[in-house]
Amino acid sequence: GAGVSQSPRYKVTKRGQDVALRCDPISGHVSLYWYRQALGQGPEFLTYFNYEAQQDKSGLPNDRFSAERPEGSISTLTIQRTEQRDSAMYRCASSLVGGRSTDTQYFGPGTRLTVL
Amino acid sequence: AQSVTQPDIHITVSEGASLELRCNYSYGATPYLFWYVQSPGQGLQLLLKYFSGDTLVQGIKGFEAEFKRSQSSFNLRKPSVHWSDAAEYFCAVGTPNTGNQFYFGTGTSLTVIP
Numbered sequence: 001g002a003g004v005s006q007s008p009r010y011k012v013t014k015r016g017q018d019v020a021l022r023c024d025p026i027s028g029h030v031s032l033y034w035y036r037q038a039l040g041q042g043p044e045f046l047t048y049f050n051y052e053a054q055q056d057k058s059g060l061p062n063d064r065f066s067a068e069r070p071e072g073s074i075s076t077l078t079i080q081r082t083e084q085r086d087s088a089m090y091r092c093a094s095s096l097v098g099g100r101s102t103d104t105q106y107f108g109p110g111t112r113l114t115v116l
Numbered sequence: 117a118q119s120v121t122q123p124d125i126h127i128t129v130s131e132g133a134s135l136e137l138r139c140n141y142s143y144g145a146t147p148y149l150f151w152y153v154q155s156p157g158q159g160l161q162l163l164l165k166y167f168s169g170d171t172l173v174q175g176i177k178g179f180e181a182e183f184k185r186s187q188s189s190f191n192l193r194k195p196s197v198h199w200s201d202a203a204e205y206f207c208a209v210g211t212p213n214t215g216n217q218f219y220f221g222t223g224t225s226l227t228v229i230p
Contacts, residue, residue, distance in 0.1 A: 004159060042120075042206050042220030043160070056217070091159070102148055102167050102210070105218065107159035 002026070004108035006092050012114045013082055021077045021111045025094030032075050033105060034067055037089040049075060082115045089113075118143045120209050122221035129197050130229050137192040137224050139207030148210040149190040150218070151181055155203045163205075166190065177201070202228045 005024045013019050025032050031050050035043035045059040051072040060066070064082075069075040079086055089112050093105040119142040129135055141147055148167050152160040164175025171183040181192045190207060207221040 040222065042208070042222050043218075044220070045217045048217070059217075093160075102165075104162055104165065107152075107161070109157060109159045 004092055004094050004106055006090075006108040006111050008111060009109065010112045010114075012116065014116050015082060015084060017082055018078065018080045019082055019113065021079075021090050021113070023075045023077070023092030023094075023108060025073065025075070025092070026096075026106055029094035029096050029106070030072075031095045031097065031103070032069055033093040033095075034075070034077050035091040035093065037091055037110070039088070043091055046077070079113075082113075084115045087113055087115045118147065118209055118211055118219050120207050120219050120221035122205075122207055122224050124224045125222070126225045126227070128227040128229060131199050132196050135192075135194045135197045135201070135226070137205050137207075137226070139190045139192065139221060140188050141190065141207075141209045142188065143209060143211055145211070146185065149181075149183060150208040150210070151175065151179070151190075151192050152206045152208060152220075153177075153203045154206065154223075160206065163192070197226075197228055199228045199230065202226055 007022045033048045034046040037043045047057040047067050049069040052069050064080045067077045089110045091110045093107045095103040095105045121140045123138050150165045151163040154160045163179045164173045166173045166183050173181050179194050204223045204225050206223045208218045210218050
């Protein structure tokens with residue numbers, strides 16, 4: 001079956017603009033995660049959903065970042081008033097059950113965000 | 117706090133040679149340990165994972181990893197590397213205390229020369 005998909009794959013924006021990044025998890029997966037990966041670094045946890053409920057948003061760096069998953073499937077990560085330091089690869093992952101560190105997370109290809 | 121260290125930023129091996137990628141973690145108890153591989157333009161793919169039990173774990177693509185509590189390590193190995201193994205490799209840690217959160221290392225980039 002289809003894996004995790006993300007769109008757009010590449011996004012170039014100007015400083016101060018808002019961007020919305022989309023994640024479509026594997027069908028039937030309960031949990032959805034957002035990570036940010038800076039160049040030369042490993043993925044860094046941002047937030048996590050169980051169905052439509054945002055269970056953990058401790059990794060969101062500031063209030064310009066928000067995420068939603070209104071119907072428990074597709075999720076959107078929104079960055080308002082983008083800054084150059086927001087430039088990174090944004091990765092989405094999903095897991096069948098979730099909420100446990102033992103669950104395998106399946107990753108999408110990521111969205112490369114560049115803020116000019 | 118939990119942390120993961122991958123000491124080698126970049127490794128080059130000849131095709132057919134053996135491979136070992138190092139991973140060290142910091143956590144007071146036994147963590148859940150994972151190795152992921154990232155190929156260009158692709159998402160991270162799980163190679164193997166360790167939760168408990170046998171400390172030698174077999175994964176996909178001929179990879180294995182060994183958990184050594186005394187050394188706080190979870191090194192990834194492969195007896196004979198193929199050119200298609202060239203990629204970025206990430207070690208990750210999850211713990212019961214952090215629930216769904218994974219902590220990733222900074223990655224090791226593998227180059228395979230013919």
